Amino acid sequence: MTEMTSLDLWVILTATVCACACATSGVFLVLRGLAMLADAVSHSVLFGIVLAFLLTGSRAPLVILVGAGIVGVFTALAAQFLNKEGKLQEDASIGVSFTWLFAVGVILVSAFAGRVDIDQECVLYGEIAFVPFDTLTLWGVEIGPRAFWMLLVVAVIDIIVVLFSKARFELVTFDPSFAETAGIKSRRWHYLLVCLVSLTSVASFEAVGVILVVGMMVIPPNIALLFSRGTTSMLWLSNLFAVLSAVLGYWLAVAIDASVSASMVVVAGCLYGVMALLKYGMATVTAVPSKRAELLEL
């Protein structure tokens, strides 16, 4: 990399807020064992985007966010319905509902290709390098890429919602039947989380695409889980590793002239490998004496 231009800077900033949004909404997703649901929601969001565009003819971020959010929740509901009423296995029900919706989305994109200004490749893999060219103008002043601002808003929403309702998410995730008997409606919190994931997926799809957004939602929280003693530290560590993956990923992409979003996820995966080795390495060195001490203590 020679000299950092403002274009590079915008790409890195967009990648960073995207990483934060994904890492934040991914924490409880991982703890609830719903990584597969992220995959489902992020794919079916394509259907929501196309549908919102076809129905309203608008590409305004708000319209698309709402459309995708509704479809995201609908996917989760459909999966649950197939599981409960259709007696499908849980993973099978998710597999059926999201692939179907995604396929409908793909057909809509190709059927209305002339009218829909959406590139399939871009939706699938993301093209963050083009993000700086689609800028937002506010009161006649160009304030930077549209995707950046959309992701910033979503990241802030994610962080505020998760921080405020962390205790509830913890409760319904750790012990749902206890929560239920205490009068907490677990299902409402579940759908709040699904909403956050849909919102984040749709906001990120330009930056990283629907396939790789799952990586950014699932890998950083899992790295954080290796070292966390509580959900608060998991949240911060998850954000830290996500930003690290985004920045290093960008650097890698420039260095080898590859796709930025793919590089980000590759870096995240490598970080997970290194950190897992580090943790189990540390565990074997330190755990043996401490375990013995624990036994003696009891």
Next chain:
Amino acid sequence: MERAALSVSDLTVSYRHKPVLWSIHFEIPQHCLCCIVGPNGAGKSTLLKACLDLVPSVSGEVRFFGEQLNAVRHKVAYVPQREEVDWDFPVSVLEVVLMGRRARLPFYRPVSKADRVLAEESLDKVGMLPFAERQIQQLSGGQQQRVFLARALCQGGDLFLLDEPFAGVDATSEGALVELFQLLVAQGKTVICVHHDLNTAPVYFNWAVLLNLRLIASGPIENTLTEETIKSTYGGQLAVLTQVFERLRKEQLGSQQDRS
């Protein structure tokens, strides 16, 4: 007359069109230390869950202290089976106990100093205070169960419903738990446990509900846990029966000797 802590009438529960509980009808008065016994698959856990609306019931009415559950939720503390939760969850022992308080607060409200003190007291009562800052994944089965009980204590309430509190628990913890149950009952609370060990049931408890898809018997333990009711509860499971009859016979022998 004082209202029953738990009264169930005509409760029927089915799972995928197969009935798992048939027209259950019983009452458990307050200040009882009650066990729900029956063989595997008798629907003991399902009974608790159906009472608490955790599984849907086909018919029947359940009253806690004469009221619907919604009206008296704050009086009822439920401790699920230990295996039902993920003990690898990144949370400390104290935080788990504090969940008992958090469940009572609006979601945005942080716990107060008083809540923390209460959580520590509850941990102390179950003898787990030294472990307050530990991660829950480092605990043994018995310790996990004691933490769960501490959470129920911290939650407060007059009726404790526990699902298999002694499953996978070491002898020390089991003794500590029983002592605590007896203390709670002495303080005017009611404790109901799903229990599977017929040998210890008459030692630990003073009230019993015998169950095998249908209700076999319910009432004070000395009247309900008899050779006859056990036989109709456990049917052909002979190994269990001979063991228990042997015990009952020995006890009768003992009491006869006492009299003479």
